[in-house]
Amino acid sequence: MEAEGISAPLSLSAEFEGSFAYLTVRDRLPTILTKVIDTLHRNKDNFFKEYGKEGVQAEKTAISFLSRLRNELQTDKPVLSLTDNAEDSEAWNEYMRRQQDLMEDGRPVSWFKSPWLYMECYMYRRIQEALYMNPPMDKFDVFKEGKTQSYFESQQAIKTLCTYLQELITNMENMTEIQLRDSFLKLLQISLWGNKCDLSISAGQDNSQKSSPIDSLPDLQRFILVDDSSMVWSTLVAAQGAGSSGKKHARVDIILDNAGFELITDLVLADFLVSAGLAKQIRFHGKSIPWFVSDVTKQDFEWTIMQTMAANHKWMSASGVQWKHFMKEGTWSYHDHIFWTLPHEFCDMAVDAADLYSTLQGSDLILFKGDLNYRKLTGDRKWEHTVPFDQALRGFQPAPLCSLRTLKADVQGSAEDCVHAVFPENQGHGFGL
């Protein structure tokens, strides 16, 4: 749907044979679906133990739903309305009608003819429909195994990062502003690179963090296209300005992406922001259902903090204890609005999720993690590479925002990583890579 009066190029789509969208829909999405079916098969005995015959029957029916879905995808069938009467079903079905109105010569909305962004999101929502329709499978997270494995495979990197965080916190009061700034920029890059650990690009293959997240920074520097993070720092510093009641309470919103090591990098960054007095409140935004294989759900968020607390490592445990305290006292909070697991481009948010847009307008800085968020920020359209980032946002600017994304889809086109930052007109800055 077009944001008011701002035109945009075509959406990336699998209709362009040979494109990355085409290869994703033809090859990677069926592979992910097959792995989901295998996961259900492999857990058959557990379902029997936990739910008896009813569990096994539900697993069998869910598998038949998913096999049918895979066939629909592979044979480019018209997409179907959702029939699970979930909280977001009507929003999905309304979006399908909207997409149908956009189709030329009345062709049906289908996997290889419609926007890649819509079809990929739709697949993950249809997986959830197969579970919703077959209780007691409705609470089962088909991606949980991969997400927890990614956490356990990254232990050494997590220990290194938590140790680094505790060293920063111990030395914090002696730090000059330049040292604080440099530490922040280092943690921002670590959070950017944490985005490499994503299970949808790898179609579920292990993609955990093996190397030291700190020592690898110098080598990775050359892959950052144009680093605008210094403006992110300026925004944070400006947000410390005195408010009407004295010290302003800077609020940072982090739109999360993947669980596992990437989530740890985001929690470490958030801990630093609060410990350095750069933010008084951090709002984390995750997914309300399992999504794009490794995206963070509330269960993943809570499990990761508990797991870190319980680690047999002094600084991991100290970090986890601190994070649980931040959650308990409300300095940190977790939110999972359904909009983040709808297919909409973010320029639609002000209309289609006005409550969320209004919430984000209260932020001093919004950090968007990952490739899917970047694709939604820019509408996953065939922009020229010279288009300024804030133009591609087509009016989506609830607050100063920054995209921390390792490039996994065409919508930027270059092979490097991106740190974007953009500021609403009233701050006069509009820039990107």
Ligand SMILES: O=P(O)(O)OC[C@H]1O[C@](O)(CO)[C@@H](O)[C@@H]1O
């Ligand atoms: O976890 P991230 O960084 O959002 O990556 C997910 C992205 O990776 C891909 O799976 C590969 O391009 C996309 O389909 C999706 O946008």
Ligand SMILES: [Mn+2]
């Ligand atoms: Mn992801």
